[in-house]
Amino acid sequence: MSAGRDNAAKQWVLDGADGAPRLLRFRAGHAAPPALVRHYGAGRALLSAGEDRTFRLFSAVADAQSRELSQRHLERRAKRARVAREELRLPRVVALAAGDARERDWANVVTAHAGEARAFTWRLAHAVLGEHVLEPPGRRRRGGGASGQAHGEAAPRDAVTAVALSACGNFAVVGSADGAVHRYNMQSGLHRGEYQRQAGGGDAASEATAGRPSPAHDGAVAGLASDGANRWLVSGGEDGALRTWDFKRCGLTGELGVGAAVQRLACHPASGLVAVAPADLMLRIYDVEAQRLVRRFEGHLDRVTDLQFSEDCRWLLSSSMDGTLRVWDIPGSQLLQVLDMGGVVTSLSLSPAQDLLATTGQGSRGINLWANQLIYGAGGDIVPGSRVRHAHLPALAVDPEGEEEGAAARAA
Numbered sequence: 001m002s003a004g005r006d007n008a009a010k011q012w013v014l015d016g017a018d019g020a021p022r023l024l025r026f027r028a029g030h031a032a033p034p035a036l037v038r039h040y041g042a043g044r045a046l047l048s049a050g051e052d053r054t055f056r057l058f059s060a061v062a063d064a065q066s067r068e069l070s071q072r073h074l075e076r077r078a079k080r081a082r083v084a085r086e087e088l089r090l091p092r093v094v095a096l097a098a099g100d101a102r103e104r105d106w107a108n109v110v111t112a113h114a115g116e117a118r119a120f121t122w123r124l125a126h127a128v129l130g131e132h133v134l135e136p137p138g139r140r141r142r143g144g145g146a147s148g149q150a151h152g153e154a155a156p157r158d159a160v161t162a163v164a165l166s167a168c169g170n171f172a173v174v175g176s177a178d179g180a181v182h183r184y185n186m187q188s189g190l191h192r193g194e195y196q197r198q199a200g201g202g203d204a205a206s207e208a209t210a211g212r213p214s215p216a217h218d219g220a221v222a223g224l225a226s227d228g229a230n231r232w233l234v235s236g237g238e239d240g241a242l243r244t245w246d247f248k249r250c251g252l253t254g255e256l257g258v259g260a261a262v263q264r265l266a267c268h269p270a271s272g273l274v275a276v277a278p279a280d281l282m283l284r285i286y287d288v289e290a291q292r293l294v295r296r297f298e299g300h301l302d303r304v305t306d307l308q309f310s311e312d313c314r315w316l317l318s319s320s321m322d323g324t325l326r327v328w329d330i331p332g333s334q335l336l337q338v339l340d341m342g343g344v345v346t347s348l349s350l351s352p353a354q355d356l357l358a359t360t361g362q363g364s365r366g367i368n369l370w371a372n373q374l375i376y377g378a379g380g381d382i383v384p385g386s387r388v389r390h391a392h393l394p395a396l397a398v399d400p401e402g403e404e405e406g407a408a409a410r411a412a
Helices: 074-081
Strands: 008-013 022-028 034-040 045-050 055-059 093-098 109-113 119-123 128-134 160-165 171-176 181-185 191-197 221-226 232-237 241-246 252-257 262-268 273-278 283-287 292-297 304-309 315-320 324-329 334-340 345-350 356-361 367-371 388-390 396-398 404-406
Touching: 034 093, 034 356, 045 093, 045 356, 093 160, 109 160, 109 171, 119 171, 128 181, 171 221, 171 232, 232 262, 232 273, 262 304, 273 304, 283 315, 315 345
Parallel strands: 034 345, 160 221, 221 262, 304 345, 334 388
Antiparallel strands: 008 022, 034 045, 045 055, 093 109, 109 119, 119 128, 160 171, 171 181, 181 191, 221 232, 232 241, 241 252, 262 273, 273 283, 283 292, 304 315, 315 324, 324 334, 345 356, 356 367, 396 404
8 A cells, every 4th residue: 555645545466477566446636725626416426626737526425436537648648748747737627517417418517727718628427528629719729728738828818717507518608807708519619609798889989999899798707607498698707797698699688786896606597596706795696587686695704715505595605715604594684604614615515405515625635525414413503693613624633542533523
């Protein structure tokens, strides 16, 4: 057995004629802290990405099914170029969207990567990088991607910052730092339209740009989401606008002013509710159909790192750089619980069954799973309020007789 700084444990067998060790089995995680985690499908699997530039699938029930998604012949390309394979990996994932509706047919995951002007597709059924790279027509290819060239050549203005996948699995929507939002077909990888605002013809428009449509936002796109029937698409940007679009016609149908730059966006398609985390730290929930504000939540003291609705739309979960994870009661319009996770939570994901919460932490290479007290514990002990509850990880110790003993982590 061997273990190293790569966060892997490997078992070797010495059965060769020359006595050289042969890898028999191994378990591995992220070599650097993961910063993004999402439940996949029914919640039995987790998709995660980290600073080590890997994209991994973890099973929540059988660790033997966990694996790293292949970036297509990295080892062979690295030997040919005589470089370390880490240098040929795609940049770290900054946003992802996945759906299991078309898992057996074509690529069903789309990712955005730091500094990359293109979005990449993945075939989760084969655990491999997809054959299509999503890029607007006419844009010069930049960065290495799957071709193995150098990364980071894409200008920050062109970098993809947000992605979304339609419920049917046929379309991917990609937002960029320049405010552009494009739609692609996942099966063919072809460009299927751009969401643009028609020119208003005011005094601010110069003669050179008069009559030309404007991109979806005047700053970077922070989040994208669509409903389950492909009727509307909602986008939030750094320009402080929350815009609703006709999904098929790519036309603007509604606009709401948030009042501050949108940094995070979450959507509950069945109810038509969209939550945003702006720079002013006040969480807001909007009704997309009615085009109105329905809830405001205050409490975070620093930038919000992640945001998610529960499956039944009764809770809104948010994590922040202030070191807390907060659960908000949407129908009751109140703070349900404040959890101190022992560090900054960089990403969170509540399973569809709402029984397990997955989190990633700053400086931690693990993905933590927390049990929901309302299902596995004494739910009656939860009293709504701002009192901070500590939910730290187990602290393992070894007693004099050599037996491990530890304090169990409090359930989330």
